[in-house]
Amino acid sequence: MQVVQQSEAMMPVGPAGHDPAGGPLRTCLASGQTRPPHEMIRFVVGPDGRVVPDLARKLPGRGLWVTATREAVERSIARKAFARGARRAVGVDADLPQRIEGLLRARALEALALARRAGAAVNGFAKVEERLRSGRLGLVVCAEEAHASDSRGKVAGRGAPVMDFVDAASLGRVFGRDDATYIGIVSGPLAGRVAAEIGRWAAYRAPAGQAMGM
Template sequence: MVPDLKRRLPGRGVWVEARAGSVGAAVAKKVFARGFKAESRVSADLAAEVEALLERSALDMLSLANKAGRVVTGFGKVETALDRNEAALVLHAGDAAEDGKRKLAQAARRGTGGGEVRVLSLFSSRQLDLALGRENVVHAALLADPVSDAFIARALQLARYRDGDTGQPAETDQE
């Protein structure tokens, strides 16, 4: 049994809600064997494997957006992109300081005139470093572009899978 995240593999499939809890429950209840009407071997870690695949897909697309020149990193550059209303999304590393997040949320409110910029904290600083080919990435912004939209779609899919959180707009991020 293989996860078909792109929904393109041939043959019969079993659909499970794309949330870690649902996949874990389906494995525990042996839903796949019932769905295939045959004995099936399913990894006990299927939920974690799917999460890793979704995470890899999102990070690969972030790397592609970076190569296209649609990612800025560093507090100052992210703040400038927000002030100019150029950012489509702000990424904070999981270990980013709350003070930095708060200041960037204020910059987003200034730049958008009170509008919304989606904010996500899905990845560690190390993961961002590797995806972007830089060291010590704590804050990053994606500039509006179709490749940025593709990353955002994958990142939101990962966020929904993990816990249903699709990120708070900077306007309501009051932490």
């Protein structure tokens, strides 16, 4: 998978142990490394004593932080790090790593849907190419089927970052269509939000040892 974008997950860390995008650095339960919050996933222990992912970082309770990769989450489960961080016995669902990937995917699709509802997204190669020529796009999202296609090569290097995401059928549902292979997002905050969410999903799925320098 190719991601051509310096997403929010790659932003520099500020001085004095602070992340300019999100406050103090946090310590990963899996590795013991400190990272800015936007490179991590926050968990809390719910009322039933089970670990709950808090991707929006808004749930009440003591935060348990893990680097935002599947490998780090799986390592935290294997080492019983959630119980150690919570200083109590906790329940961890066996499908937690898979469920987090689904939640990250859903957040990225919702960001695309928000851009569509705001009139900031266009679907279709011709429309994307036209707006690229006029310099109006801040991001191009391609379905995974288009990764090695000639058409994808034509939109790459045209002044807007290009990111590969999910299958064309899933992207099509955002637009109420059977499929969507090329989506353009108009330059602005929504393009940045979509890029950040897709980048977070992609980083989570990256092979062990390749994501975020682990």
